[in-house]
Amino acid sequence: MADEVQLINPEELxxxxxxxxxxSNPTRLQILYILEQKALNVSEIVExxxxxxxxxxxxxxxxxxxxxxxxxxxxKSIYYALDDPHVLxxxxxxxxxxxxxxxxxxxxxx
Numbered sequence: 001m002a003d004e005v006q007l008i009n010p011e012e013l014x015x016x017x018x019x020x021x022x023x024s025n026p027t028r029l030q031i032l033y034i035l036e037q038k039a040l041n042v043s044e045i046v047e048x049x050x051x052x053x054x055x056x057x058x059x060x061x062x063x064x065x066x067x068x069x070x071x072x073x074x075x076k077s078i079y080y081a082l083d084d085p086h087v088l089x090x091x092x093x094x095x096x097x098x099x100x101x102x103x104x105x106x107x108x109x110x
Contacts (some may be wrong), residue, residue: 021068027051027059029091033079035069036088039081041091 006017022028030049034040040048045055060080063069070083082088100106 019068019090020068022062022068023087023091023094025059027056028063031056031059032064032068032082032087032091035082036085039072039079041077041079045047045080 019093023032027049031045034045034048041059042053042060045051045060046053050055060069062070064080064083066073067083068087069080071078073079
């Protein structure tokens with residue numbers, strides 16, 4: 001039986017674990033969700049989330065370190081955008097699952 005079961009590659013497992021840790025924070029999830037829609041600078045993100053600039057900047061730094069967002073200088077401003085948009089597939093699937101749970105609905109295949 002053991003020869004029929006595969007395990008996740010340890011390096012990929014650790015990388016996935018790190019991504020899920022980043023996604024476990026509601027502020028970071030919101031940041032990724034809004035950056036899917038539009039590249040924004042830190043002031044715009046702070047205004048949308050009604051947060052403290054230092055706290056939002058810290059979350060942006062963590063997302064950058066995790067290669068989930070990138071920054072681009074435009075004039076004197078730095079804009080943030082998704083670095084790898086397929087991470088939104090994970091978020092959107094999770095949100096859909098959360099919606100089913102909240103509504104007490106069973107999962108149905110599309």
